[in-house]
Amino acid sequence: MKWYVLTDLEGACRVNRWDQTRVNELTPGKLGAMTMLTLEINAAVQGLLDIDPYGQIVVWDGHGNGGIDERLLSDRAWLISRGTGIRAPYGLDSECVGQVVIGQHAMAGTPHATLAHTYSSQTVEYYELNGQRIGELGCRAVMAGAMGVPTIFVSGDDLANAEARALIPGVLTVDTKQSLDTELALHRPPHQVYEEIREQVALAARGAKQAEPVRWPGPYELVARVLPDCSPDGYLRYPGATKLDDRTVRATADDLTALWV
Numbered sequence: 001m002k003w004y005v006l007t008d009l010e011g012a013c014r015v016n017r018w019d020q021t022r023v024n025e026l027t028p029g030k031l032g033a034m035t036m037l038t039l040e041i042n043a044a045v046q047g048l049l050d051i052d053p054y055g056q057i058v059v060w061d062g063h064g065n066g067g068i069d070e071r072l073l074s075d076r077a078w079l080i081s082r083g084t085g086i087r088a089p090y091g092l093d094s095e096c097v098g099q100v101v102i103g104q105h106a107m108a109g110t111p112h113a114t115l116a117h118t119y120s121s122q123t124v125e126y127y128e129l130n131g132q133r134i135g136e137l138g139c140r141a142v143m144a145g146a147m148g149v150p151t152i153f154v155s156g157d158d159l160a161n162a163e164a165r166a167l168i169p170g171v172l173t174v175d176t177k178q179s180l181d182t183e184l185a186l187h188r189p190p191h192q193v194y195e196e197i198r199e200q201v202a203l204a205a206r207g208a209k210q211a212e213p214v215r216w217p218g219p220y221e222l223v224a225r226v227l228p229d230c231s232p233d234g235y236l237r238y239p240g241a242t243k244l245d246d247r248t249v250r251a252t253a254d255d256l257t258a259l260w261v
Contacts, residue, residue, distance in 0.1 A: 001052050003205070004096040004149070005044055005059040005077070006140060009067035010105035010115035011156025012037040013176040013193045016185040021115065022122075024065045034069040036190065037103045040155060040176070043194040044100050045074045047201030060090050064120075067103065088257035094147040098208035099140075100201055104156030106163055106179070107135025113159040114179040119260075123230045125247070128223040130216060138167050139261040142220075145213035146256055152204035152211050155197055157185060168214055172204045221252045222259045235260055 009021050013036050020033040045057050059077045061068045066082040073079060080091045092099065106113035108126050118124045118135045127134050129142065137160065141151040153172045154164040161173035174196045177185040204211075225248045226232045232249040235241050238260060241251040253259050 001097045002056045002058065002095045003048050003052070003098060003100065004092045004144075005041060005048075005057060005100045005102060006090075006092075007037065007041055007059060007062050007067060007101075008103040008105065008136070008156075009033055009037050009063040010117075011103040011160050011176060012040055012067075013190050014187050015103075016114050016177070016187070017183050018115065018121065021063070021067075022065070031069070034067055035072060037063075037067050038069045038072045039190070039194060040197055041068065041077070041102050042072070042074045043197040044102050044153070044155070044201045045077050047198040048100070048205050049076060050198070050202040051205040058091055058096070060092075062090070063103075088259075088261050089143055089147070092144060092147065092149065094149065096144075096147075096149045098152040098205065098211065099144045099149050100152060100204070101137060101140070101154040101156075101164075102197070103176075104137050104154050104160045104164070106157065106159040107133070107138070109133070110159050110163070112179055112181055114157050114177065114182065114185040116159070116179075116182070123226050125225045125227050127225075130221055135163065137164055139256075141168055141214045142216045143256050143261055145215045146218075148213055150208065150211035150213045152208050153201050155193075170211060172200045174200050218254045218256070219252050220254070220256045220259060221250065222256075222261070223248060223250045224260060 060080040106116040108118040155174040177187040235249040
């Protein structure tokens with residue numbers, strides 16, 4: 001069987017500062033964060049293999065400037081690493097039995113959530129999809145659902161996981177840390193996180209064929225509002241995008257992957 005693992009960096013255990021995630025350079029803080037995320041991904045890969053020993057596991061490095069230490073990544077993973085030109089759906093297809101999300105953070109505007117943002121922590125105030133406030137996790141769960149692929153597992157901070165459970169009925173989650181503030185968290189012991197990720201991913205994989213995809217009927221209307229002093233003009237390159245005001249753009253499409261998800 002084929003499985004898809006979507007990753008981000010901000011939700012990993014022991015990651016709670018912007019200087020661990022925003023920098024392009026491989027600083028000690030960034031490298032440490034990448035190591036923590038990669039070990040969580042490996043735990044998820046092993047959980048999938050526990051149920052499907054011969055499965056194909058596709059991992060996408062979904063963090064903007066790279067979040068995976070490729071030297072440490074499981075040699076059973078097929079990796080889509082950071083590069084130019086990638087677009088939605090980022091290697092996900094309808095052959096995948098389930099989507100697993102590792103390293104997730106809460107959406108922009110979530111009170112006291114560690115490193116909360118929606119796509120860009122420096123430019124985006126919020127996104128709305130079909131009139132509902134939504135973050136990266138929600139957009140990608142809906143995108144997967146449109147292909148018939150259920151999102152079966154999410155790991156990240158406690159508020160990211162609360163967001164996941166509100167959107168995805170039956171999803172299994174593992175908290176990597178408790179959010180205390182924007183750059184503050186109470187982190188769990190990493191070995192406990194790895195053990196629980198492996199166990200819960202295996203449990204999720206066992207029930208994947210019975211899991212329900214997140215299905216939102218189209219057409220899809222996506223609104224992006226940027227922070228003060230930021231321009232929304234970059235969104236105007238998408239077909240049908242229109243500017244509502246100096247900070248807000250809206251577009252509609254039958255296919256969600258045609259929009260900025």
